Amino acid sequence: MAYTGKKPIDHTDVTQSQSMTVTDDLTVDGTTLHVDSTNNKVGIGTTSPTADLHLSGSGARKIDVTDTGGASTRFSVSGSNAFLGTTTNNPQLFITNDAERMRIDTSGNVGIGTTSPSKSLHVYHPTTNKPALIESGDAFSLLEFKDSSTTNVPAIGADGNNIIIQTGSSGSERMRIDSSGNVLFAATALPTNGGAYLQGSSGFLRLSRSGTGTESMIQFWRGGSQRGSITVGTTTSYNTSSDYRLKENVTGITDGIERVKQLNPSRFNFIADADTTVDGFLAHEAATVVPEAVTGEKDAVDEDGNPDYQGIDQAKLVPLLTAALQEAIEKIETLEAQNADFEARLTALEAE
Numbered sequence: 001m002a003y004t005g006k007k008p009i010d011h012t013d014v015t016q017s018q019s020m021t022v023t024d025d026l027t028v029d030g031t032t033l034h035v036d037s038t039n040n041k042v043g044i045g046t047t048s049p050t051a052d053l054h055l056s057g058s059g060a061r062k063i064d065v066t067d068t069g070g071a072s073t074r075f076s077v078s079g080s081n082a083f084l085g086t087t088t089n090n091p092q093l094f095i096t097n098d099a100e101r102m103r104i105d106t107s108g109n110v111g112i113g114t115t116s117p118s119k120s121l122h123v124y125h126p127t128t129n130k131p132a133l134i135e136s137g138d139a140f141s142l143l144e145f146k147d148s149s150t151t152n153v154p155a156i157g158a159d160g161n162n163i164i165i166q167t168g169s170s171g172s173e174r175m176r177i178d179s180s181g182n183v184l185f186a187a188t189a190l191p192t193n194g195g196a197y198l199q200g201s202s203g204f205l206r207l208s209r210s211g212t213g214t215e216s217m218i219q220f221w222r223g224g225s226q227r228g229s230i231t232v233g234t235t236t237s238y239n240t241s242s243d244y245r246l247k248e249n250v251t252g253i254t255d256g257i258e259r260v261k262q263l264n265p266s267r268f269n270f271i272a273d274a275d276t277t278v279d280g281f282l283a284h285e286a287a288t289v290v291p292e293a294v295t296g297e298k299d300a301v302d303e304d305g306n307p308d309y310q311g312i313d314q315a316k317l318v319p320l321l322t323a324a325l326q327e328a329i330e331k332i333e334t335l336e337a338q339n340a341d342f343e344a345r346l347t348a349l350e351a352e
Contacts, residue, residue, distance in 0.1 A: 238315075256323030262289045263317075283310035292316055 027034045027047060034043040043049030045057035055061040060078040064087065072087045085104075086092050094102040102112045111117030113124035143156045154167040161179035166172060176184045187195030190206070197206040209215035214233035219226055228240045244250075264285050269277050287294035293316035300308040 253320065253323035256320055256325070257327045259289050259320055260324040281312060281314070283312045286312055286317070290317055290320055 032044065034047045034049060035041075036043070036049055041049035041052055041054065043054045043056065045061075046054055053063075055063065060076055062074055062076040064072055064074050066072040070088055071090045073092070074083070074085060074087045076083045084092070089106055091103045091105045093100050100115065102110065103115060103117070104110050105117055109117035109120055109122060111122045111124075114122055155165075155171060157164045157166065159176075163177040164173055165175040167174050173188065174186060176188060178184065183198040184190075185196040185198075187197060187208075190197055195208055197208075198204075207217045209217065209232070214231050214237075216229050216231050218230040220228040226241070228238075231237045231239060263281065265279060265281060267277055267279055269275070283294045283296070284298040287298075287310075293314065294310060294312050296308060296310035298310065300310075302308045
């Protein structure tokens with residue numbers, strides 16, 4: 001049956017073997033289905049389709065594309081939310097140029113360049129099969145982080161075999177991990193006039209300053225106040241807070257010799273280095289004489305029962321040793337004066 005008029009259509013007259021030609025808009029059951037013959041647009045739930053296929057109405061609107069094998073993709077909207085996904089236990093694939101570029105698996109992992117993502121975001125180079133987000137020769141940044149004004153562009157990127165971290169609106173390099181595993185801060189190579197360098201193979205930290213005077217290399221702060229520092233000039237100084245304005249109840253040490261006699265300097269080797277004998281103290285013994293020189297408690301263990309070892313800052317023994325030395329010097333000077341007086345008297349007696 002062919003129909004070319006504009007009068008209402010009784011669709012029950014059209015069977016599967018019949019054809020129908022409409023030269024104007026076709027509307028079925030009010031707004032259930034509307035075909036705009038002029039613009040080739042189909043509306044479901046609307047008589048004013050704005051796209052090739054336009055679904056409209058209250059509640060969720062859904063389009064399901066299902067394969068006979070069971071895979072199904074759904075496009076849907078509900079309220080102000082739009083959804084794209086599968087309705088079966090299958091991954092969602094994203095295709096360009098008829099080739100898979102990205103997938104979301106059934107666990108929610110996202111894979112780019114891989115069909116088996118093992119992380120929340122798993123990225124592989126499509127040809128080298130190595131972790132990558134950009135190819136050699138492309139823009140520097142692997143990841144950029146921008147605020148709403150788009151002026152701040154901290155980024156993580158690559159420079160050859162180096163990993164670079166940049167911050168600031170101009171993208172200044174702040175940190176680098178080079179191909180040898182060395183970590184550099186504020187430097188792109190081994191620093192000589194500024195920056196920090198942590199060498200991976202030999203495990204040392206190198207700090208440099210560009211000034212020619214005494215430069216602060218490390219500062220230690222607690223409670224909003226600086227408590228110490230390491231400064232470098234011609235020599236290196238290890239500084240702790242000592243300004244008189246920080247102290248009160250200042251008195252002299254009057255029992256230096258007596259307390260030094262209580263110290264037990266010893267010779268020993270550490271278990272980890274049996275061939276090296278050194279001079280020193282046992283921390284728990286020194287703590288009974290100069291407790292501020294020792295950290296930790298004797299025989300302490302952590303929550304897993306492992307030893308929590310004591311430590312000692314032997315520099316804190318210096319004030320006591322100095323006081324004891326001063327007392328000894330005073331005794332020596334007294335004895336020298338007495339000896340000089342004795343010698344003078346003896347000389348006088350011999351002269352008689």
